[in-house]
Each structure stands twice: as C-alpha cells, then as structure tokens.
Amino acid sequence: MNPTLVGFSGQPTQPRPVTLPNDFGKPIAMTASLVAEDIHFSTTTGVLTVEKLYRSTQGLTGYGIIAASGESRERRAYTLDDQGETVVCDNGAFGVEIPVDDLYELLCMALQAEDALKTVGEHALFRAAANEE
Numbered sequence: 237m238n239p240t241l242v243g244f245s246g247q248p249t250q251p252r253p254v255t256l257p258n259d260f261g262k263p264i265a266m267t268a269s270l271v272a273e274d275i276h277f278s279t280t281t282g283v284l285t286v287e288k289l290y291r292s293t294q295g296l297t298g299y300g301i302i303a304a305s306g307e308s309r310e311r312r313a314y315t316l317d318d319q320g321e322t323v324v325c326d327n328g329a330f331g332v333e334i335p336v337d338d339l340y341e342l343l344c345m346a347l348q349a350e351d352a353l354k355t356v357g358e359h360a361l362f363r364a365a366a367n368e369e
Contacts, residue, residue: 261328
C-alpha cells in the first residue's frame with residue numbers, strides 16, 4: 237500500500253493522533269489518517285451507525301463503529317495489522333492472529349447474519365452455496 241494517504245479532496249492527508257472509543261475494551265489510540273467514513277440510519281431498526289476507518293503510515297488499520305438508538309449507545313474499536321499470510325486483530329481487550337483466508341470467511345459470515353441483512357440487505361446479493369439445498 238502507498239504510504240502517502242489521500243483524503244477526500246484527492247490531496248495527501250497528514251496522520252494525526254486518533255483515539256477510537258470502545259465500550260468493550262481499552263480505547264484504541266493511534267496516529268493515522270482518516271481514509272473512509274460512513275453514517276447511515278436504519279428506518280427499520282431506528283439505529284444510527286457511524287463508522288470510521290483509519291490507516292497509519294506503518295500500515296496499521298483502525299476501525300471504529302458507534303451505533304445509537306434512543307438513549308442507548310454502543311461503541312466498538314478494532315485494529316487490523318496485516319502480517320502477510322495472517323492479520324492480527326485487536327479489539328482493545330483481546331488480540332488474535334487469523335489467517336487471511338479465514339478472516340475473509342468470517343467477514344462473509346458476518347454479512348449474512350440477521351442483523352447485517354437488515355442494514356446491508358439492499359447492497360448485497362446472497363445465494364445458497366452450490367452444496368446447500
């Protein structure tokens with residue numbers, strides 16, 4: 237990956253100190269540039285979701301997600317460190333090293349979860365596997 241990160245304007249962005257809040261572990265602190273963000277509201281569930289993706293010049297990826305509905309709020313943060321054949325994932329409480337192929341499979345499974353279908357169903361096409369009836 238190119239170490240010069242590009243912002244929304246197409247111009248290089250400078251890394252800055254960032255702390256991603258986390259209700260399920262320690263907050264994730266890193267020096268990185270914002271590379272993507274998304275805000276969406278589900279009229280079905282009434283949940284407002286804010287997601288931000290950061291990248292450090294060393295290649296560390298930080299992901300923060302905040303979901304809020306009414307008076308409740310849930311904040312999660314993760315880092316992903318690409319080690320080649322594996323990725324080290326950390327949620328602020330636990331770190332785990334996962335083979336890249338297994339990580340892709342886990343992400344596909346997460347997209348197929350019932351809650352994910354409510355929010356991303358219109359963006360994804362799901363089909364049964366060839367060996368499923």
